[in-house]
Amino acid sequence: MSEGRVPDIALQKVSKTFANRQVLKSVSFDVTPGEALCVMGRSGTGKSVTLKLIIGLLKPEAGSILIQGRNIVGMSEDELSGTRRQMGFLFQSGALFSQFTLNDNLALPLGRFTNKSKQEIDSMVQMRLEQVGLGKDRYKMPAELSGGMKKRAGLARALILDPHILLADEPTSGLDTVTAREIDDLLLKVREQSKTTMVIVTHNGGGARRLGGRVAVLDKGEMVALGTIQELEKNENELVRALVSEEGCYAH
Amino acid sequence: MLNIRAFFELIGNLGIFAWRALRRAFVRPYELLMLWQQIAEVGWKSLPLVVSSGFAVGLVLTLHTRSSLIRFGAESYIPTVQSLSFFSDIGPLIVGLLVAGRVGAGIAAELAGMRVNEEIDAIEVFSIDSFKLLVVPRILACIVAVPILTVFIDAAGLAGGFVAEYAASHISLHLYLARAFSQVGFTTFIPPTLKTAFFGFIIALTASWYGYTATDGSEGVGRAATNSVVLSSLLIIFADVILVKSIFFLFPEGSV
Numbered sequence: 001m002s003e004g005r006v007p008d009i010a011l012q013k014v015s016k017t018f019a020n021r022q023v024l025k026s027v028s029f030d031v032t033p034g035e036a037l038c039v040m041g042r043s044g045t046g047k048s049v050t051l052k053l054i055i056g057l058l059k060p061e062a063g064s065i066l067i068q069g070r071n072i073v074g075m076s077e078d079e080l081s082g083t084r085r086q087m088g089f090l091f092q093s094g095a096l097f098s099q100f101t102l103n104d105n106l107a108l109p110l111g112r113f114t115n116k117s118k119q120e121i122d123s124m125v126q127m128r129l130e131q132v133g134l135g136k137d138r139y140k141m142p143a144e145l146s147g148g149m150k151k152r153a154g155l156a157r158a159l160i161l162d163p164h165i166l167l168a169d170e171p172t173s174g175l176d177t178v179t180a181r182e183i184d185d186l187l188l189k190v191r192e193q194s195k196t197t198m199v200i201v202t203h204n205g206g207g208a209r210r211l212g213g214r215v216a217v218l219d220k221g222e223m224v225a226l227g228t229i230q231e232l233e234k235n236e237n238e239l240v241r242a243l244v245s246e247e248g249c250y251a252h
Numbered sequence: 253m254l255n256i257r258a259f260f261e262l263i264g265n266l267g268i269f270a271w272r273a274l275r276r277a278f279v280r281p282y283e284l285l286m287l288w289q290q291i292a293e294v295g296w297k298s299l300p301l302v303v304s305s306g307f308a309v310g311l312v313l314t315l316h317t318r319s320s321l322i323r324f325g326a327e328s329y330i331p332t333v334q335s336l337s338f339f340s341d342i343g344p345l346i347v348g349l350l351v352a353g354r355v356g357a358g359i360a361a362e363l364a365g366m367r368v369n370e371e372i373d374a375i376e377v378f379s380i381d382s383f384k385l386l387v388v389p390r391i392l393a394c395i396v397a398v399p400i401l402t403v404f405i406d407a408a409g410l411a412g413g414f415v416a417e418y419a420a421s422h423i424s425l426h427l428y429l430a431r432a433f434s435q436v437g438f439t440t441f442i443p444p445t446l447k448t449a450f451f452g453f454i455i456a457l458t459a460s461w462y463g464y465t466a467t468d469g470s471e472g473v474g475r476a477a478t479n480s481v482v483l484s485s486l487l488i489i490f491a492d493v494i495l496v497k498s499i500f501f502l503f504p505e506g507s508v
Contacts, residue, residue, distance in 0.1 A: 055377055057373055085378075085379055087377075088377075089374070089377040095370040095371050097375070098369070098371060108380075109378045112380060113378075
């Protein structure tokens with residue numbers, strides 16, 4: 001963390017247990033404004049849980065979660081609502097509202113939380129969909145979209161309120177290398193244009209390299225490494241080196 | 253084996269869920285668009301099933317009552333028996349069970365699918381109250397739509413009865429209706445019809461609870477739908493016993 005700067009996100013000794021299974025054990029890290037932190041690890045090591053804790057969908061048993069210096073643990077629903085509006089969340093499956101068209105998926109939060117006119121909402125929705133290459137698919141239902149299109153639509157929806165922080169849960173999982181690269185390009189573009197702070201859960205070492213920020217590695221609920229790709233390549237832990245290796249990167 | 257403790261926990265959870273829905277129903281925003289969509293879903297789309305079932309049951313009921321009443325020379329009472337039995341309990345109960353099957357299973361599966369696909373989490377992420385957006389309109393829609401469907405099944409049952417009676421005795425429609433409504437009054441029609449609002453509440457509450465709290469992926473979706481239909485059907489039948497007794501207590505002339 002840079003000196004004197006309040007981190008956008010700070011986890012302090014956070015623990016989480018599900019049905020007697022501890023999935024996170026005293027995890028701590030922070031993310032400075034504009035930084036992209038990738039969280040890597042084997043499946044089932046608590047990566048997605050970490051994201052859901054940050055946005056307040058889950059509550060930890062122990063520890064603090066500070067968003068722009070304010071601890072969200074123990075916050076009232078109203079306070080948490082205000083904090084959440086500064087964050088966007090891209091779900092692994094896209095999690096688009098299946099009963100709504102793409103247009104309505106994006107327009108719903110705009111209609112609820114802004115005073116914009118219908119025309120302004122229409123143009124913002126169109127702009128976001130074009131940004132992710134779905135401008136012509138505006139009135140399609142989620143069931144009509146491919147996996148990659150759903151992720152792109154999910155990203156457009158996550159960005160619709162211009163969040164200061166973006167949380168992305170495996171944005172490239174289950175996609176072919178070309179589509180995965182397109183998604184990473186979109187994330188890079190968003191980061192460069194809007195200086196959005198990002199926490200990205202990924203299995204894709206190549207994607208983590210391209211985003212260029214630090215990487216946190218979780219194993220069995222504990223954070224075993226945190227640093228730049230170059231630092232982690234020299235880490236003594238074999239799992240850490242394997243996760244951040246070039247192998248599995250999409251073709252350049 | 254029936255786990256008594258689990259059963260009472262379930263009833264307790266349903267009670268808490270109902271109280272939460274009741275409190276949220278009076279808090280802004282009122283989700284009127286979603287409410288209207290759900291009324292259309294529950295009411296309009298259930299209408300063909302309800303009307304065709306009512307017609308068939310009405311027809312069969314007349315065939316059975318005719319063979320019994322004719323032995324006592326009381327076939328002129330067939331339309332009266334038909335209307336009183338349909339209006340007081342057969343219509344409301346059949347609507348309750350049909351809606352529990354069609355709508356209850358649909359609500360449970362839909363909400364469970366949304367839970368499993370993280371759509372409910374996605375709603376919460378936007379600081380939108382998912383319970384108020386998804387559960388409250390479904391409960392209100394069922395409370396409004398089920399009594400309306402009951403009126404339709406009553407009419408369809410009478411129509412079925414008339415067809416069966418016309419085929420046997422060539423009774424005129426005018427005479428059939430006159431006899432059918434000769435004993436029908438406020439207490440034999442309004443309270444039994446309105447009690448189905450409570451059936452609608454039971455159906456939507458049970459289905460929403462199973463769907464909204466679903467776990468375990470696609471297996472959980474199927475389980476939510478099945479459990480919802482089983483429990484809501486049972487609760488409707490048990491509630492009917494209490495409601496019928498309550499109606500007789502409040503409107504004693506209807507029990508005569």
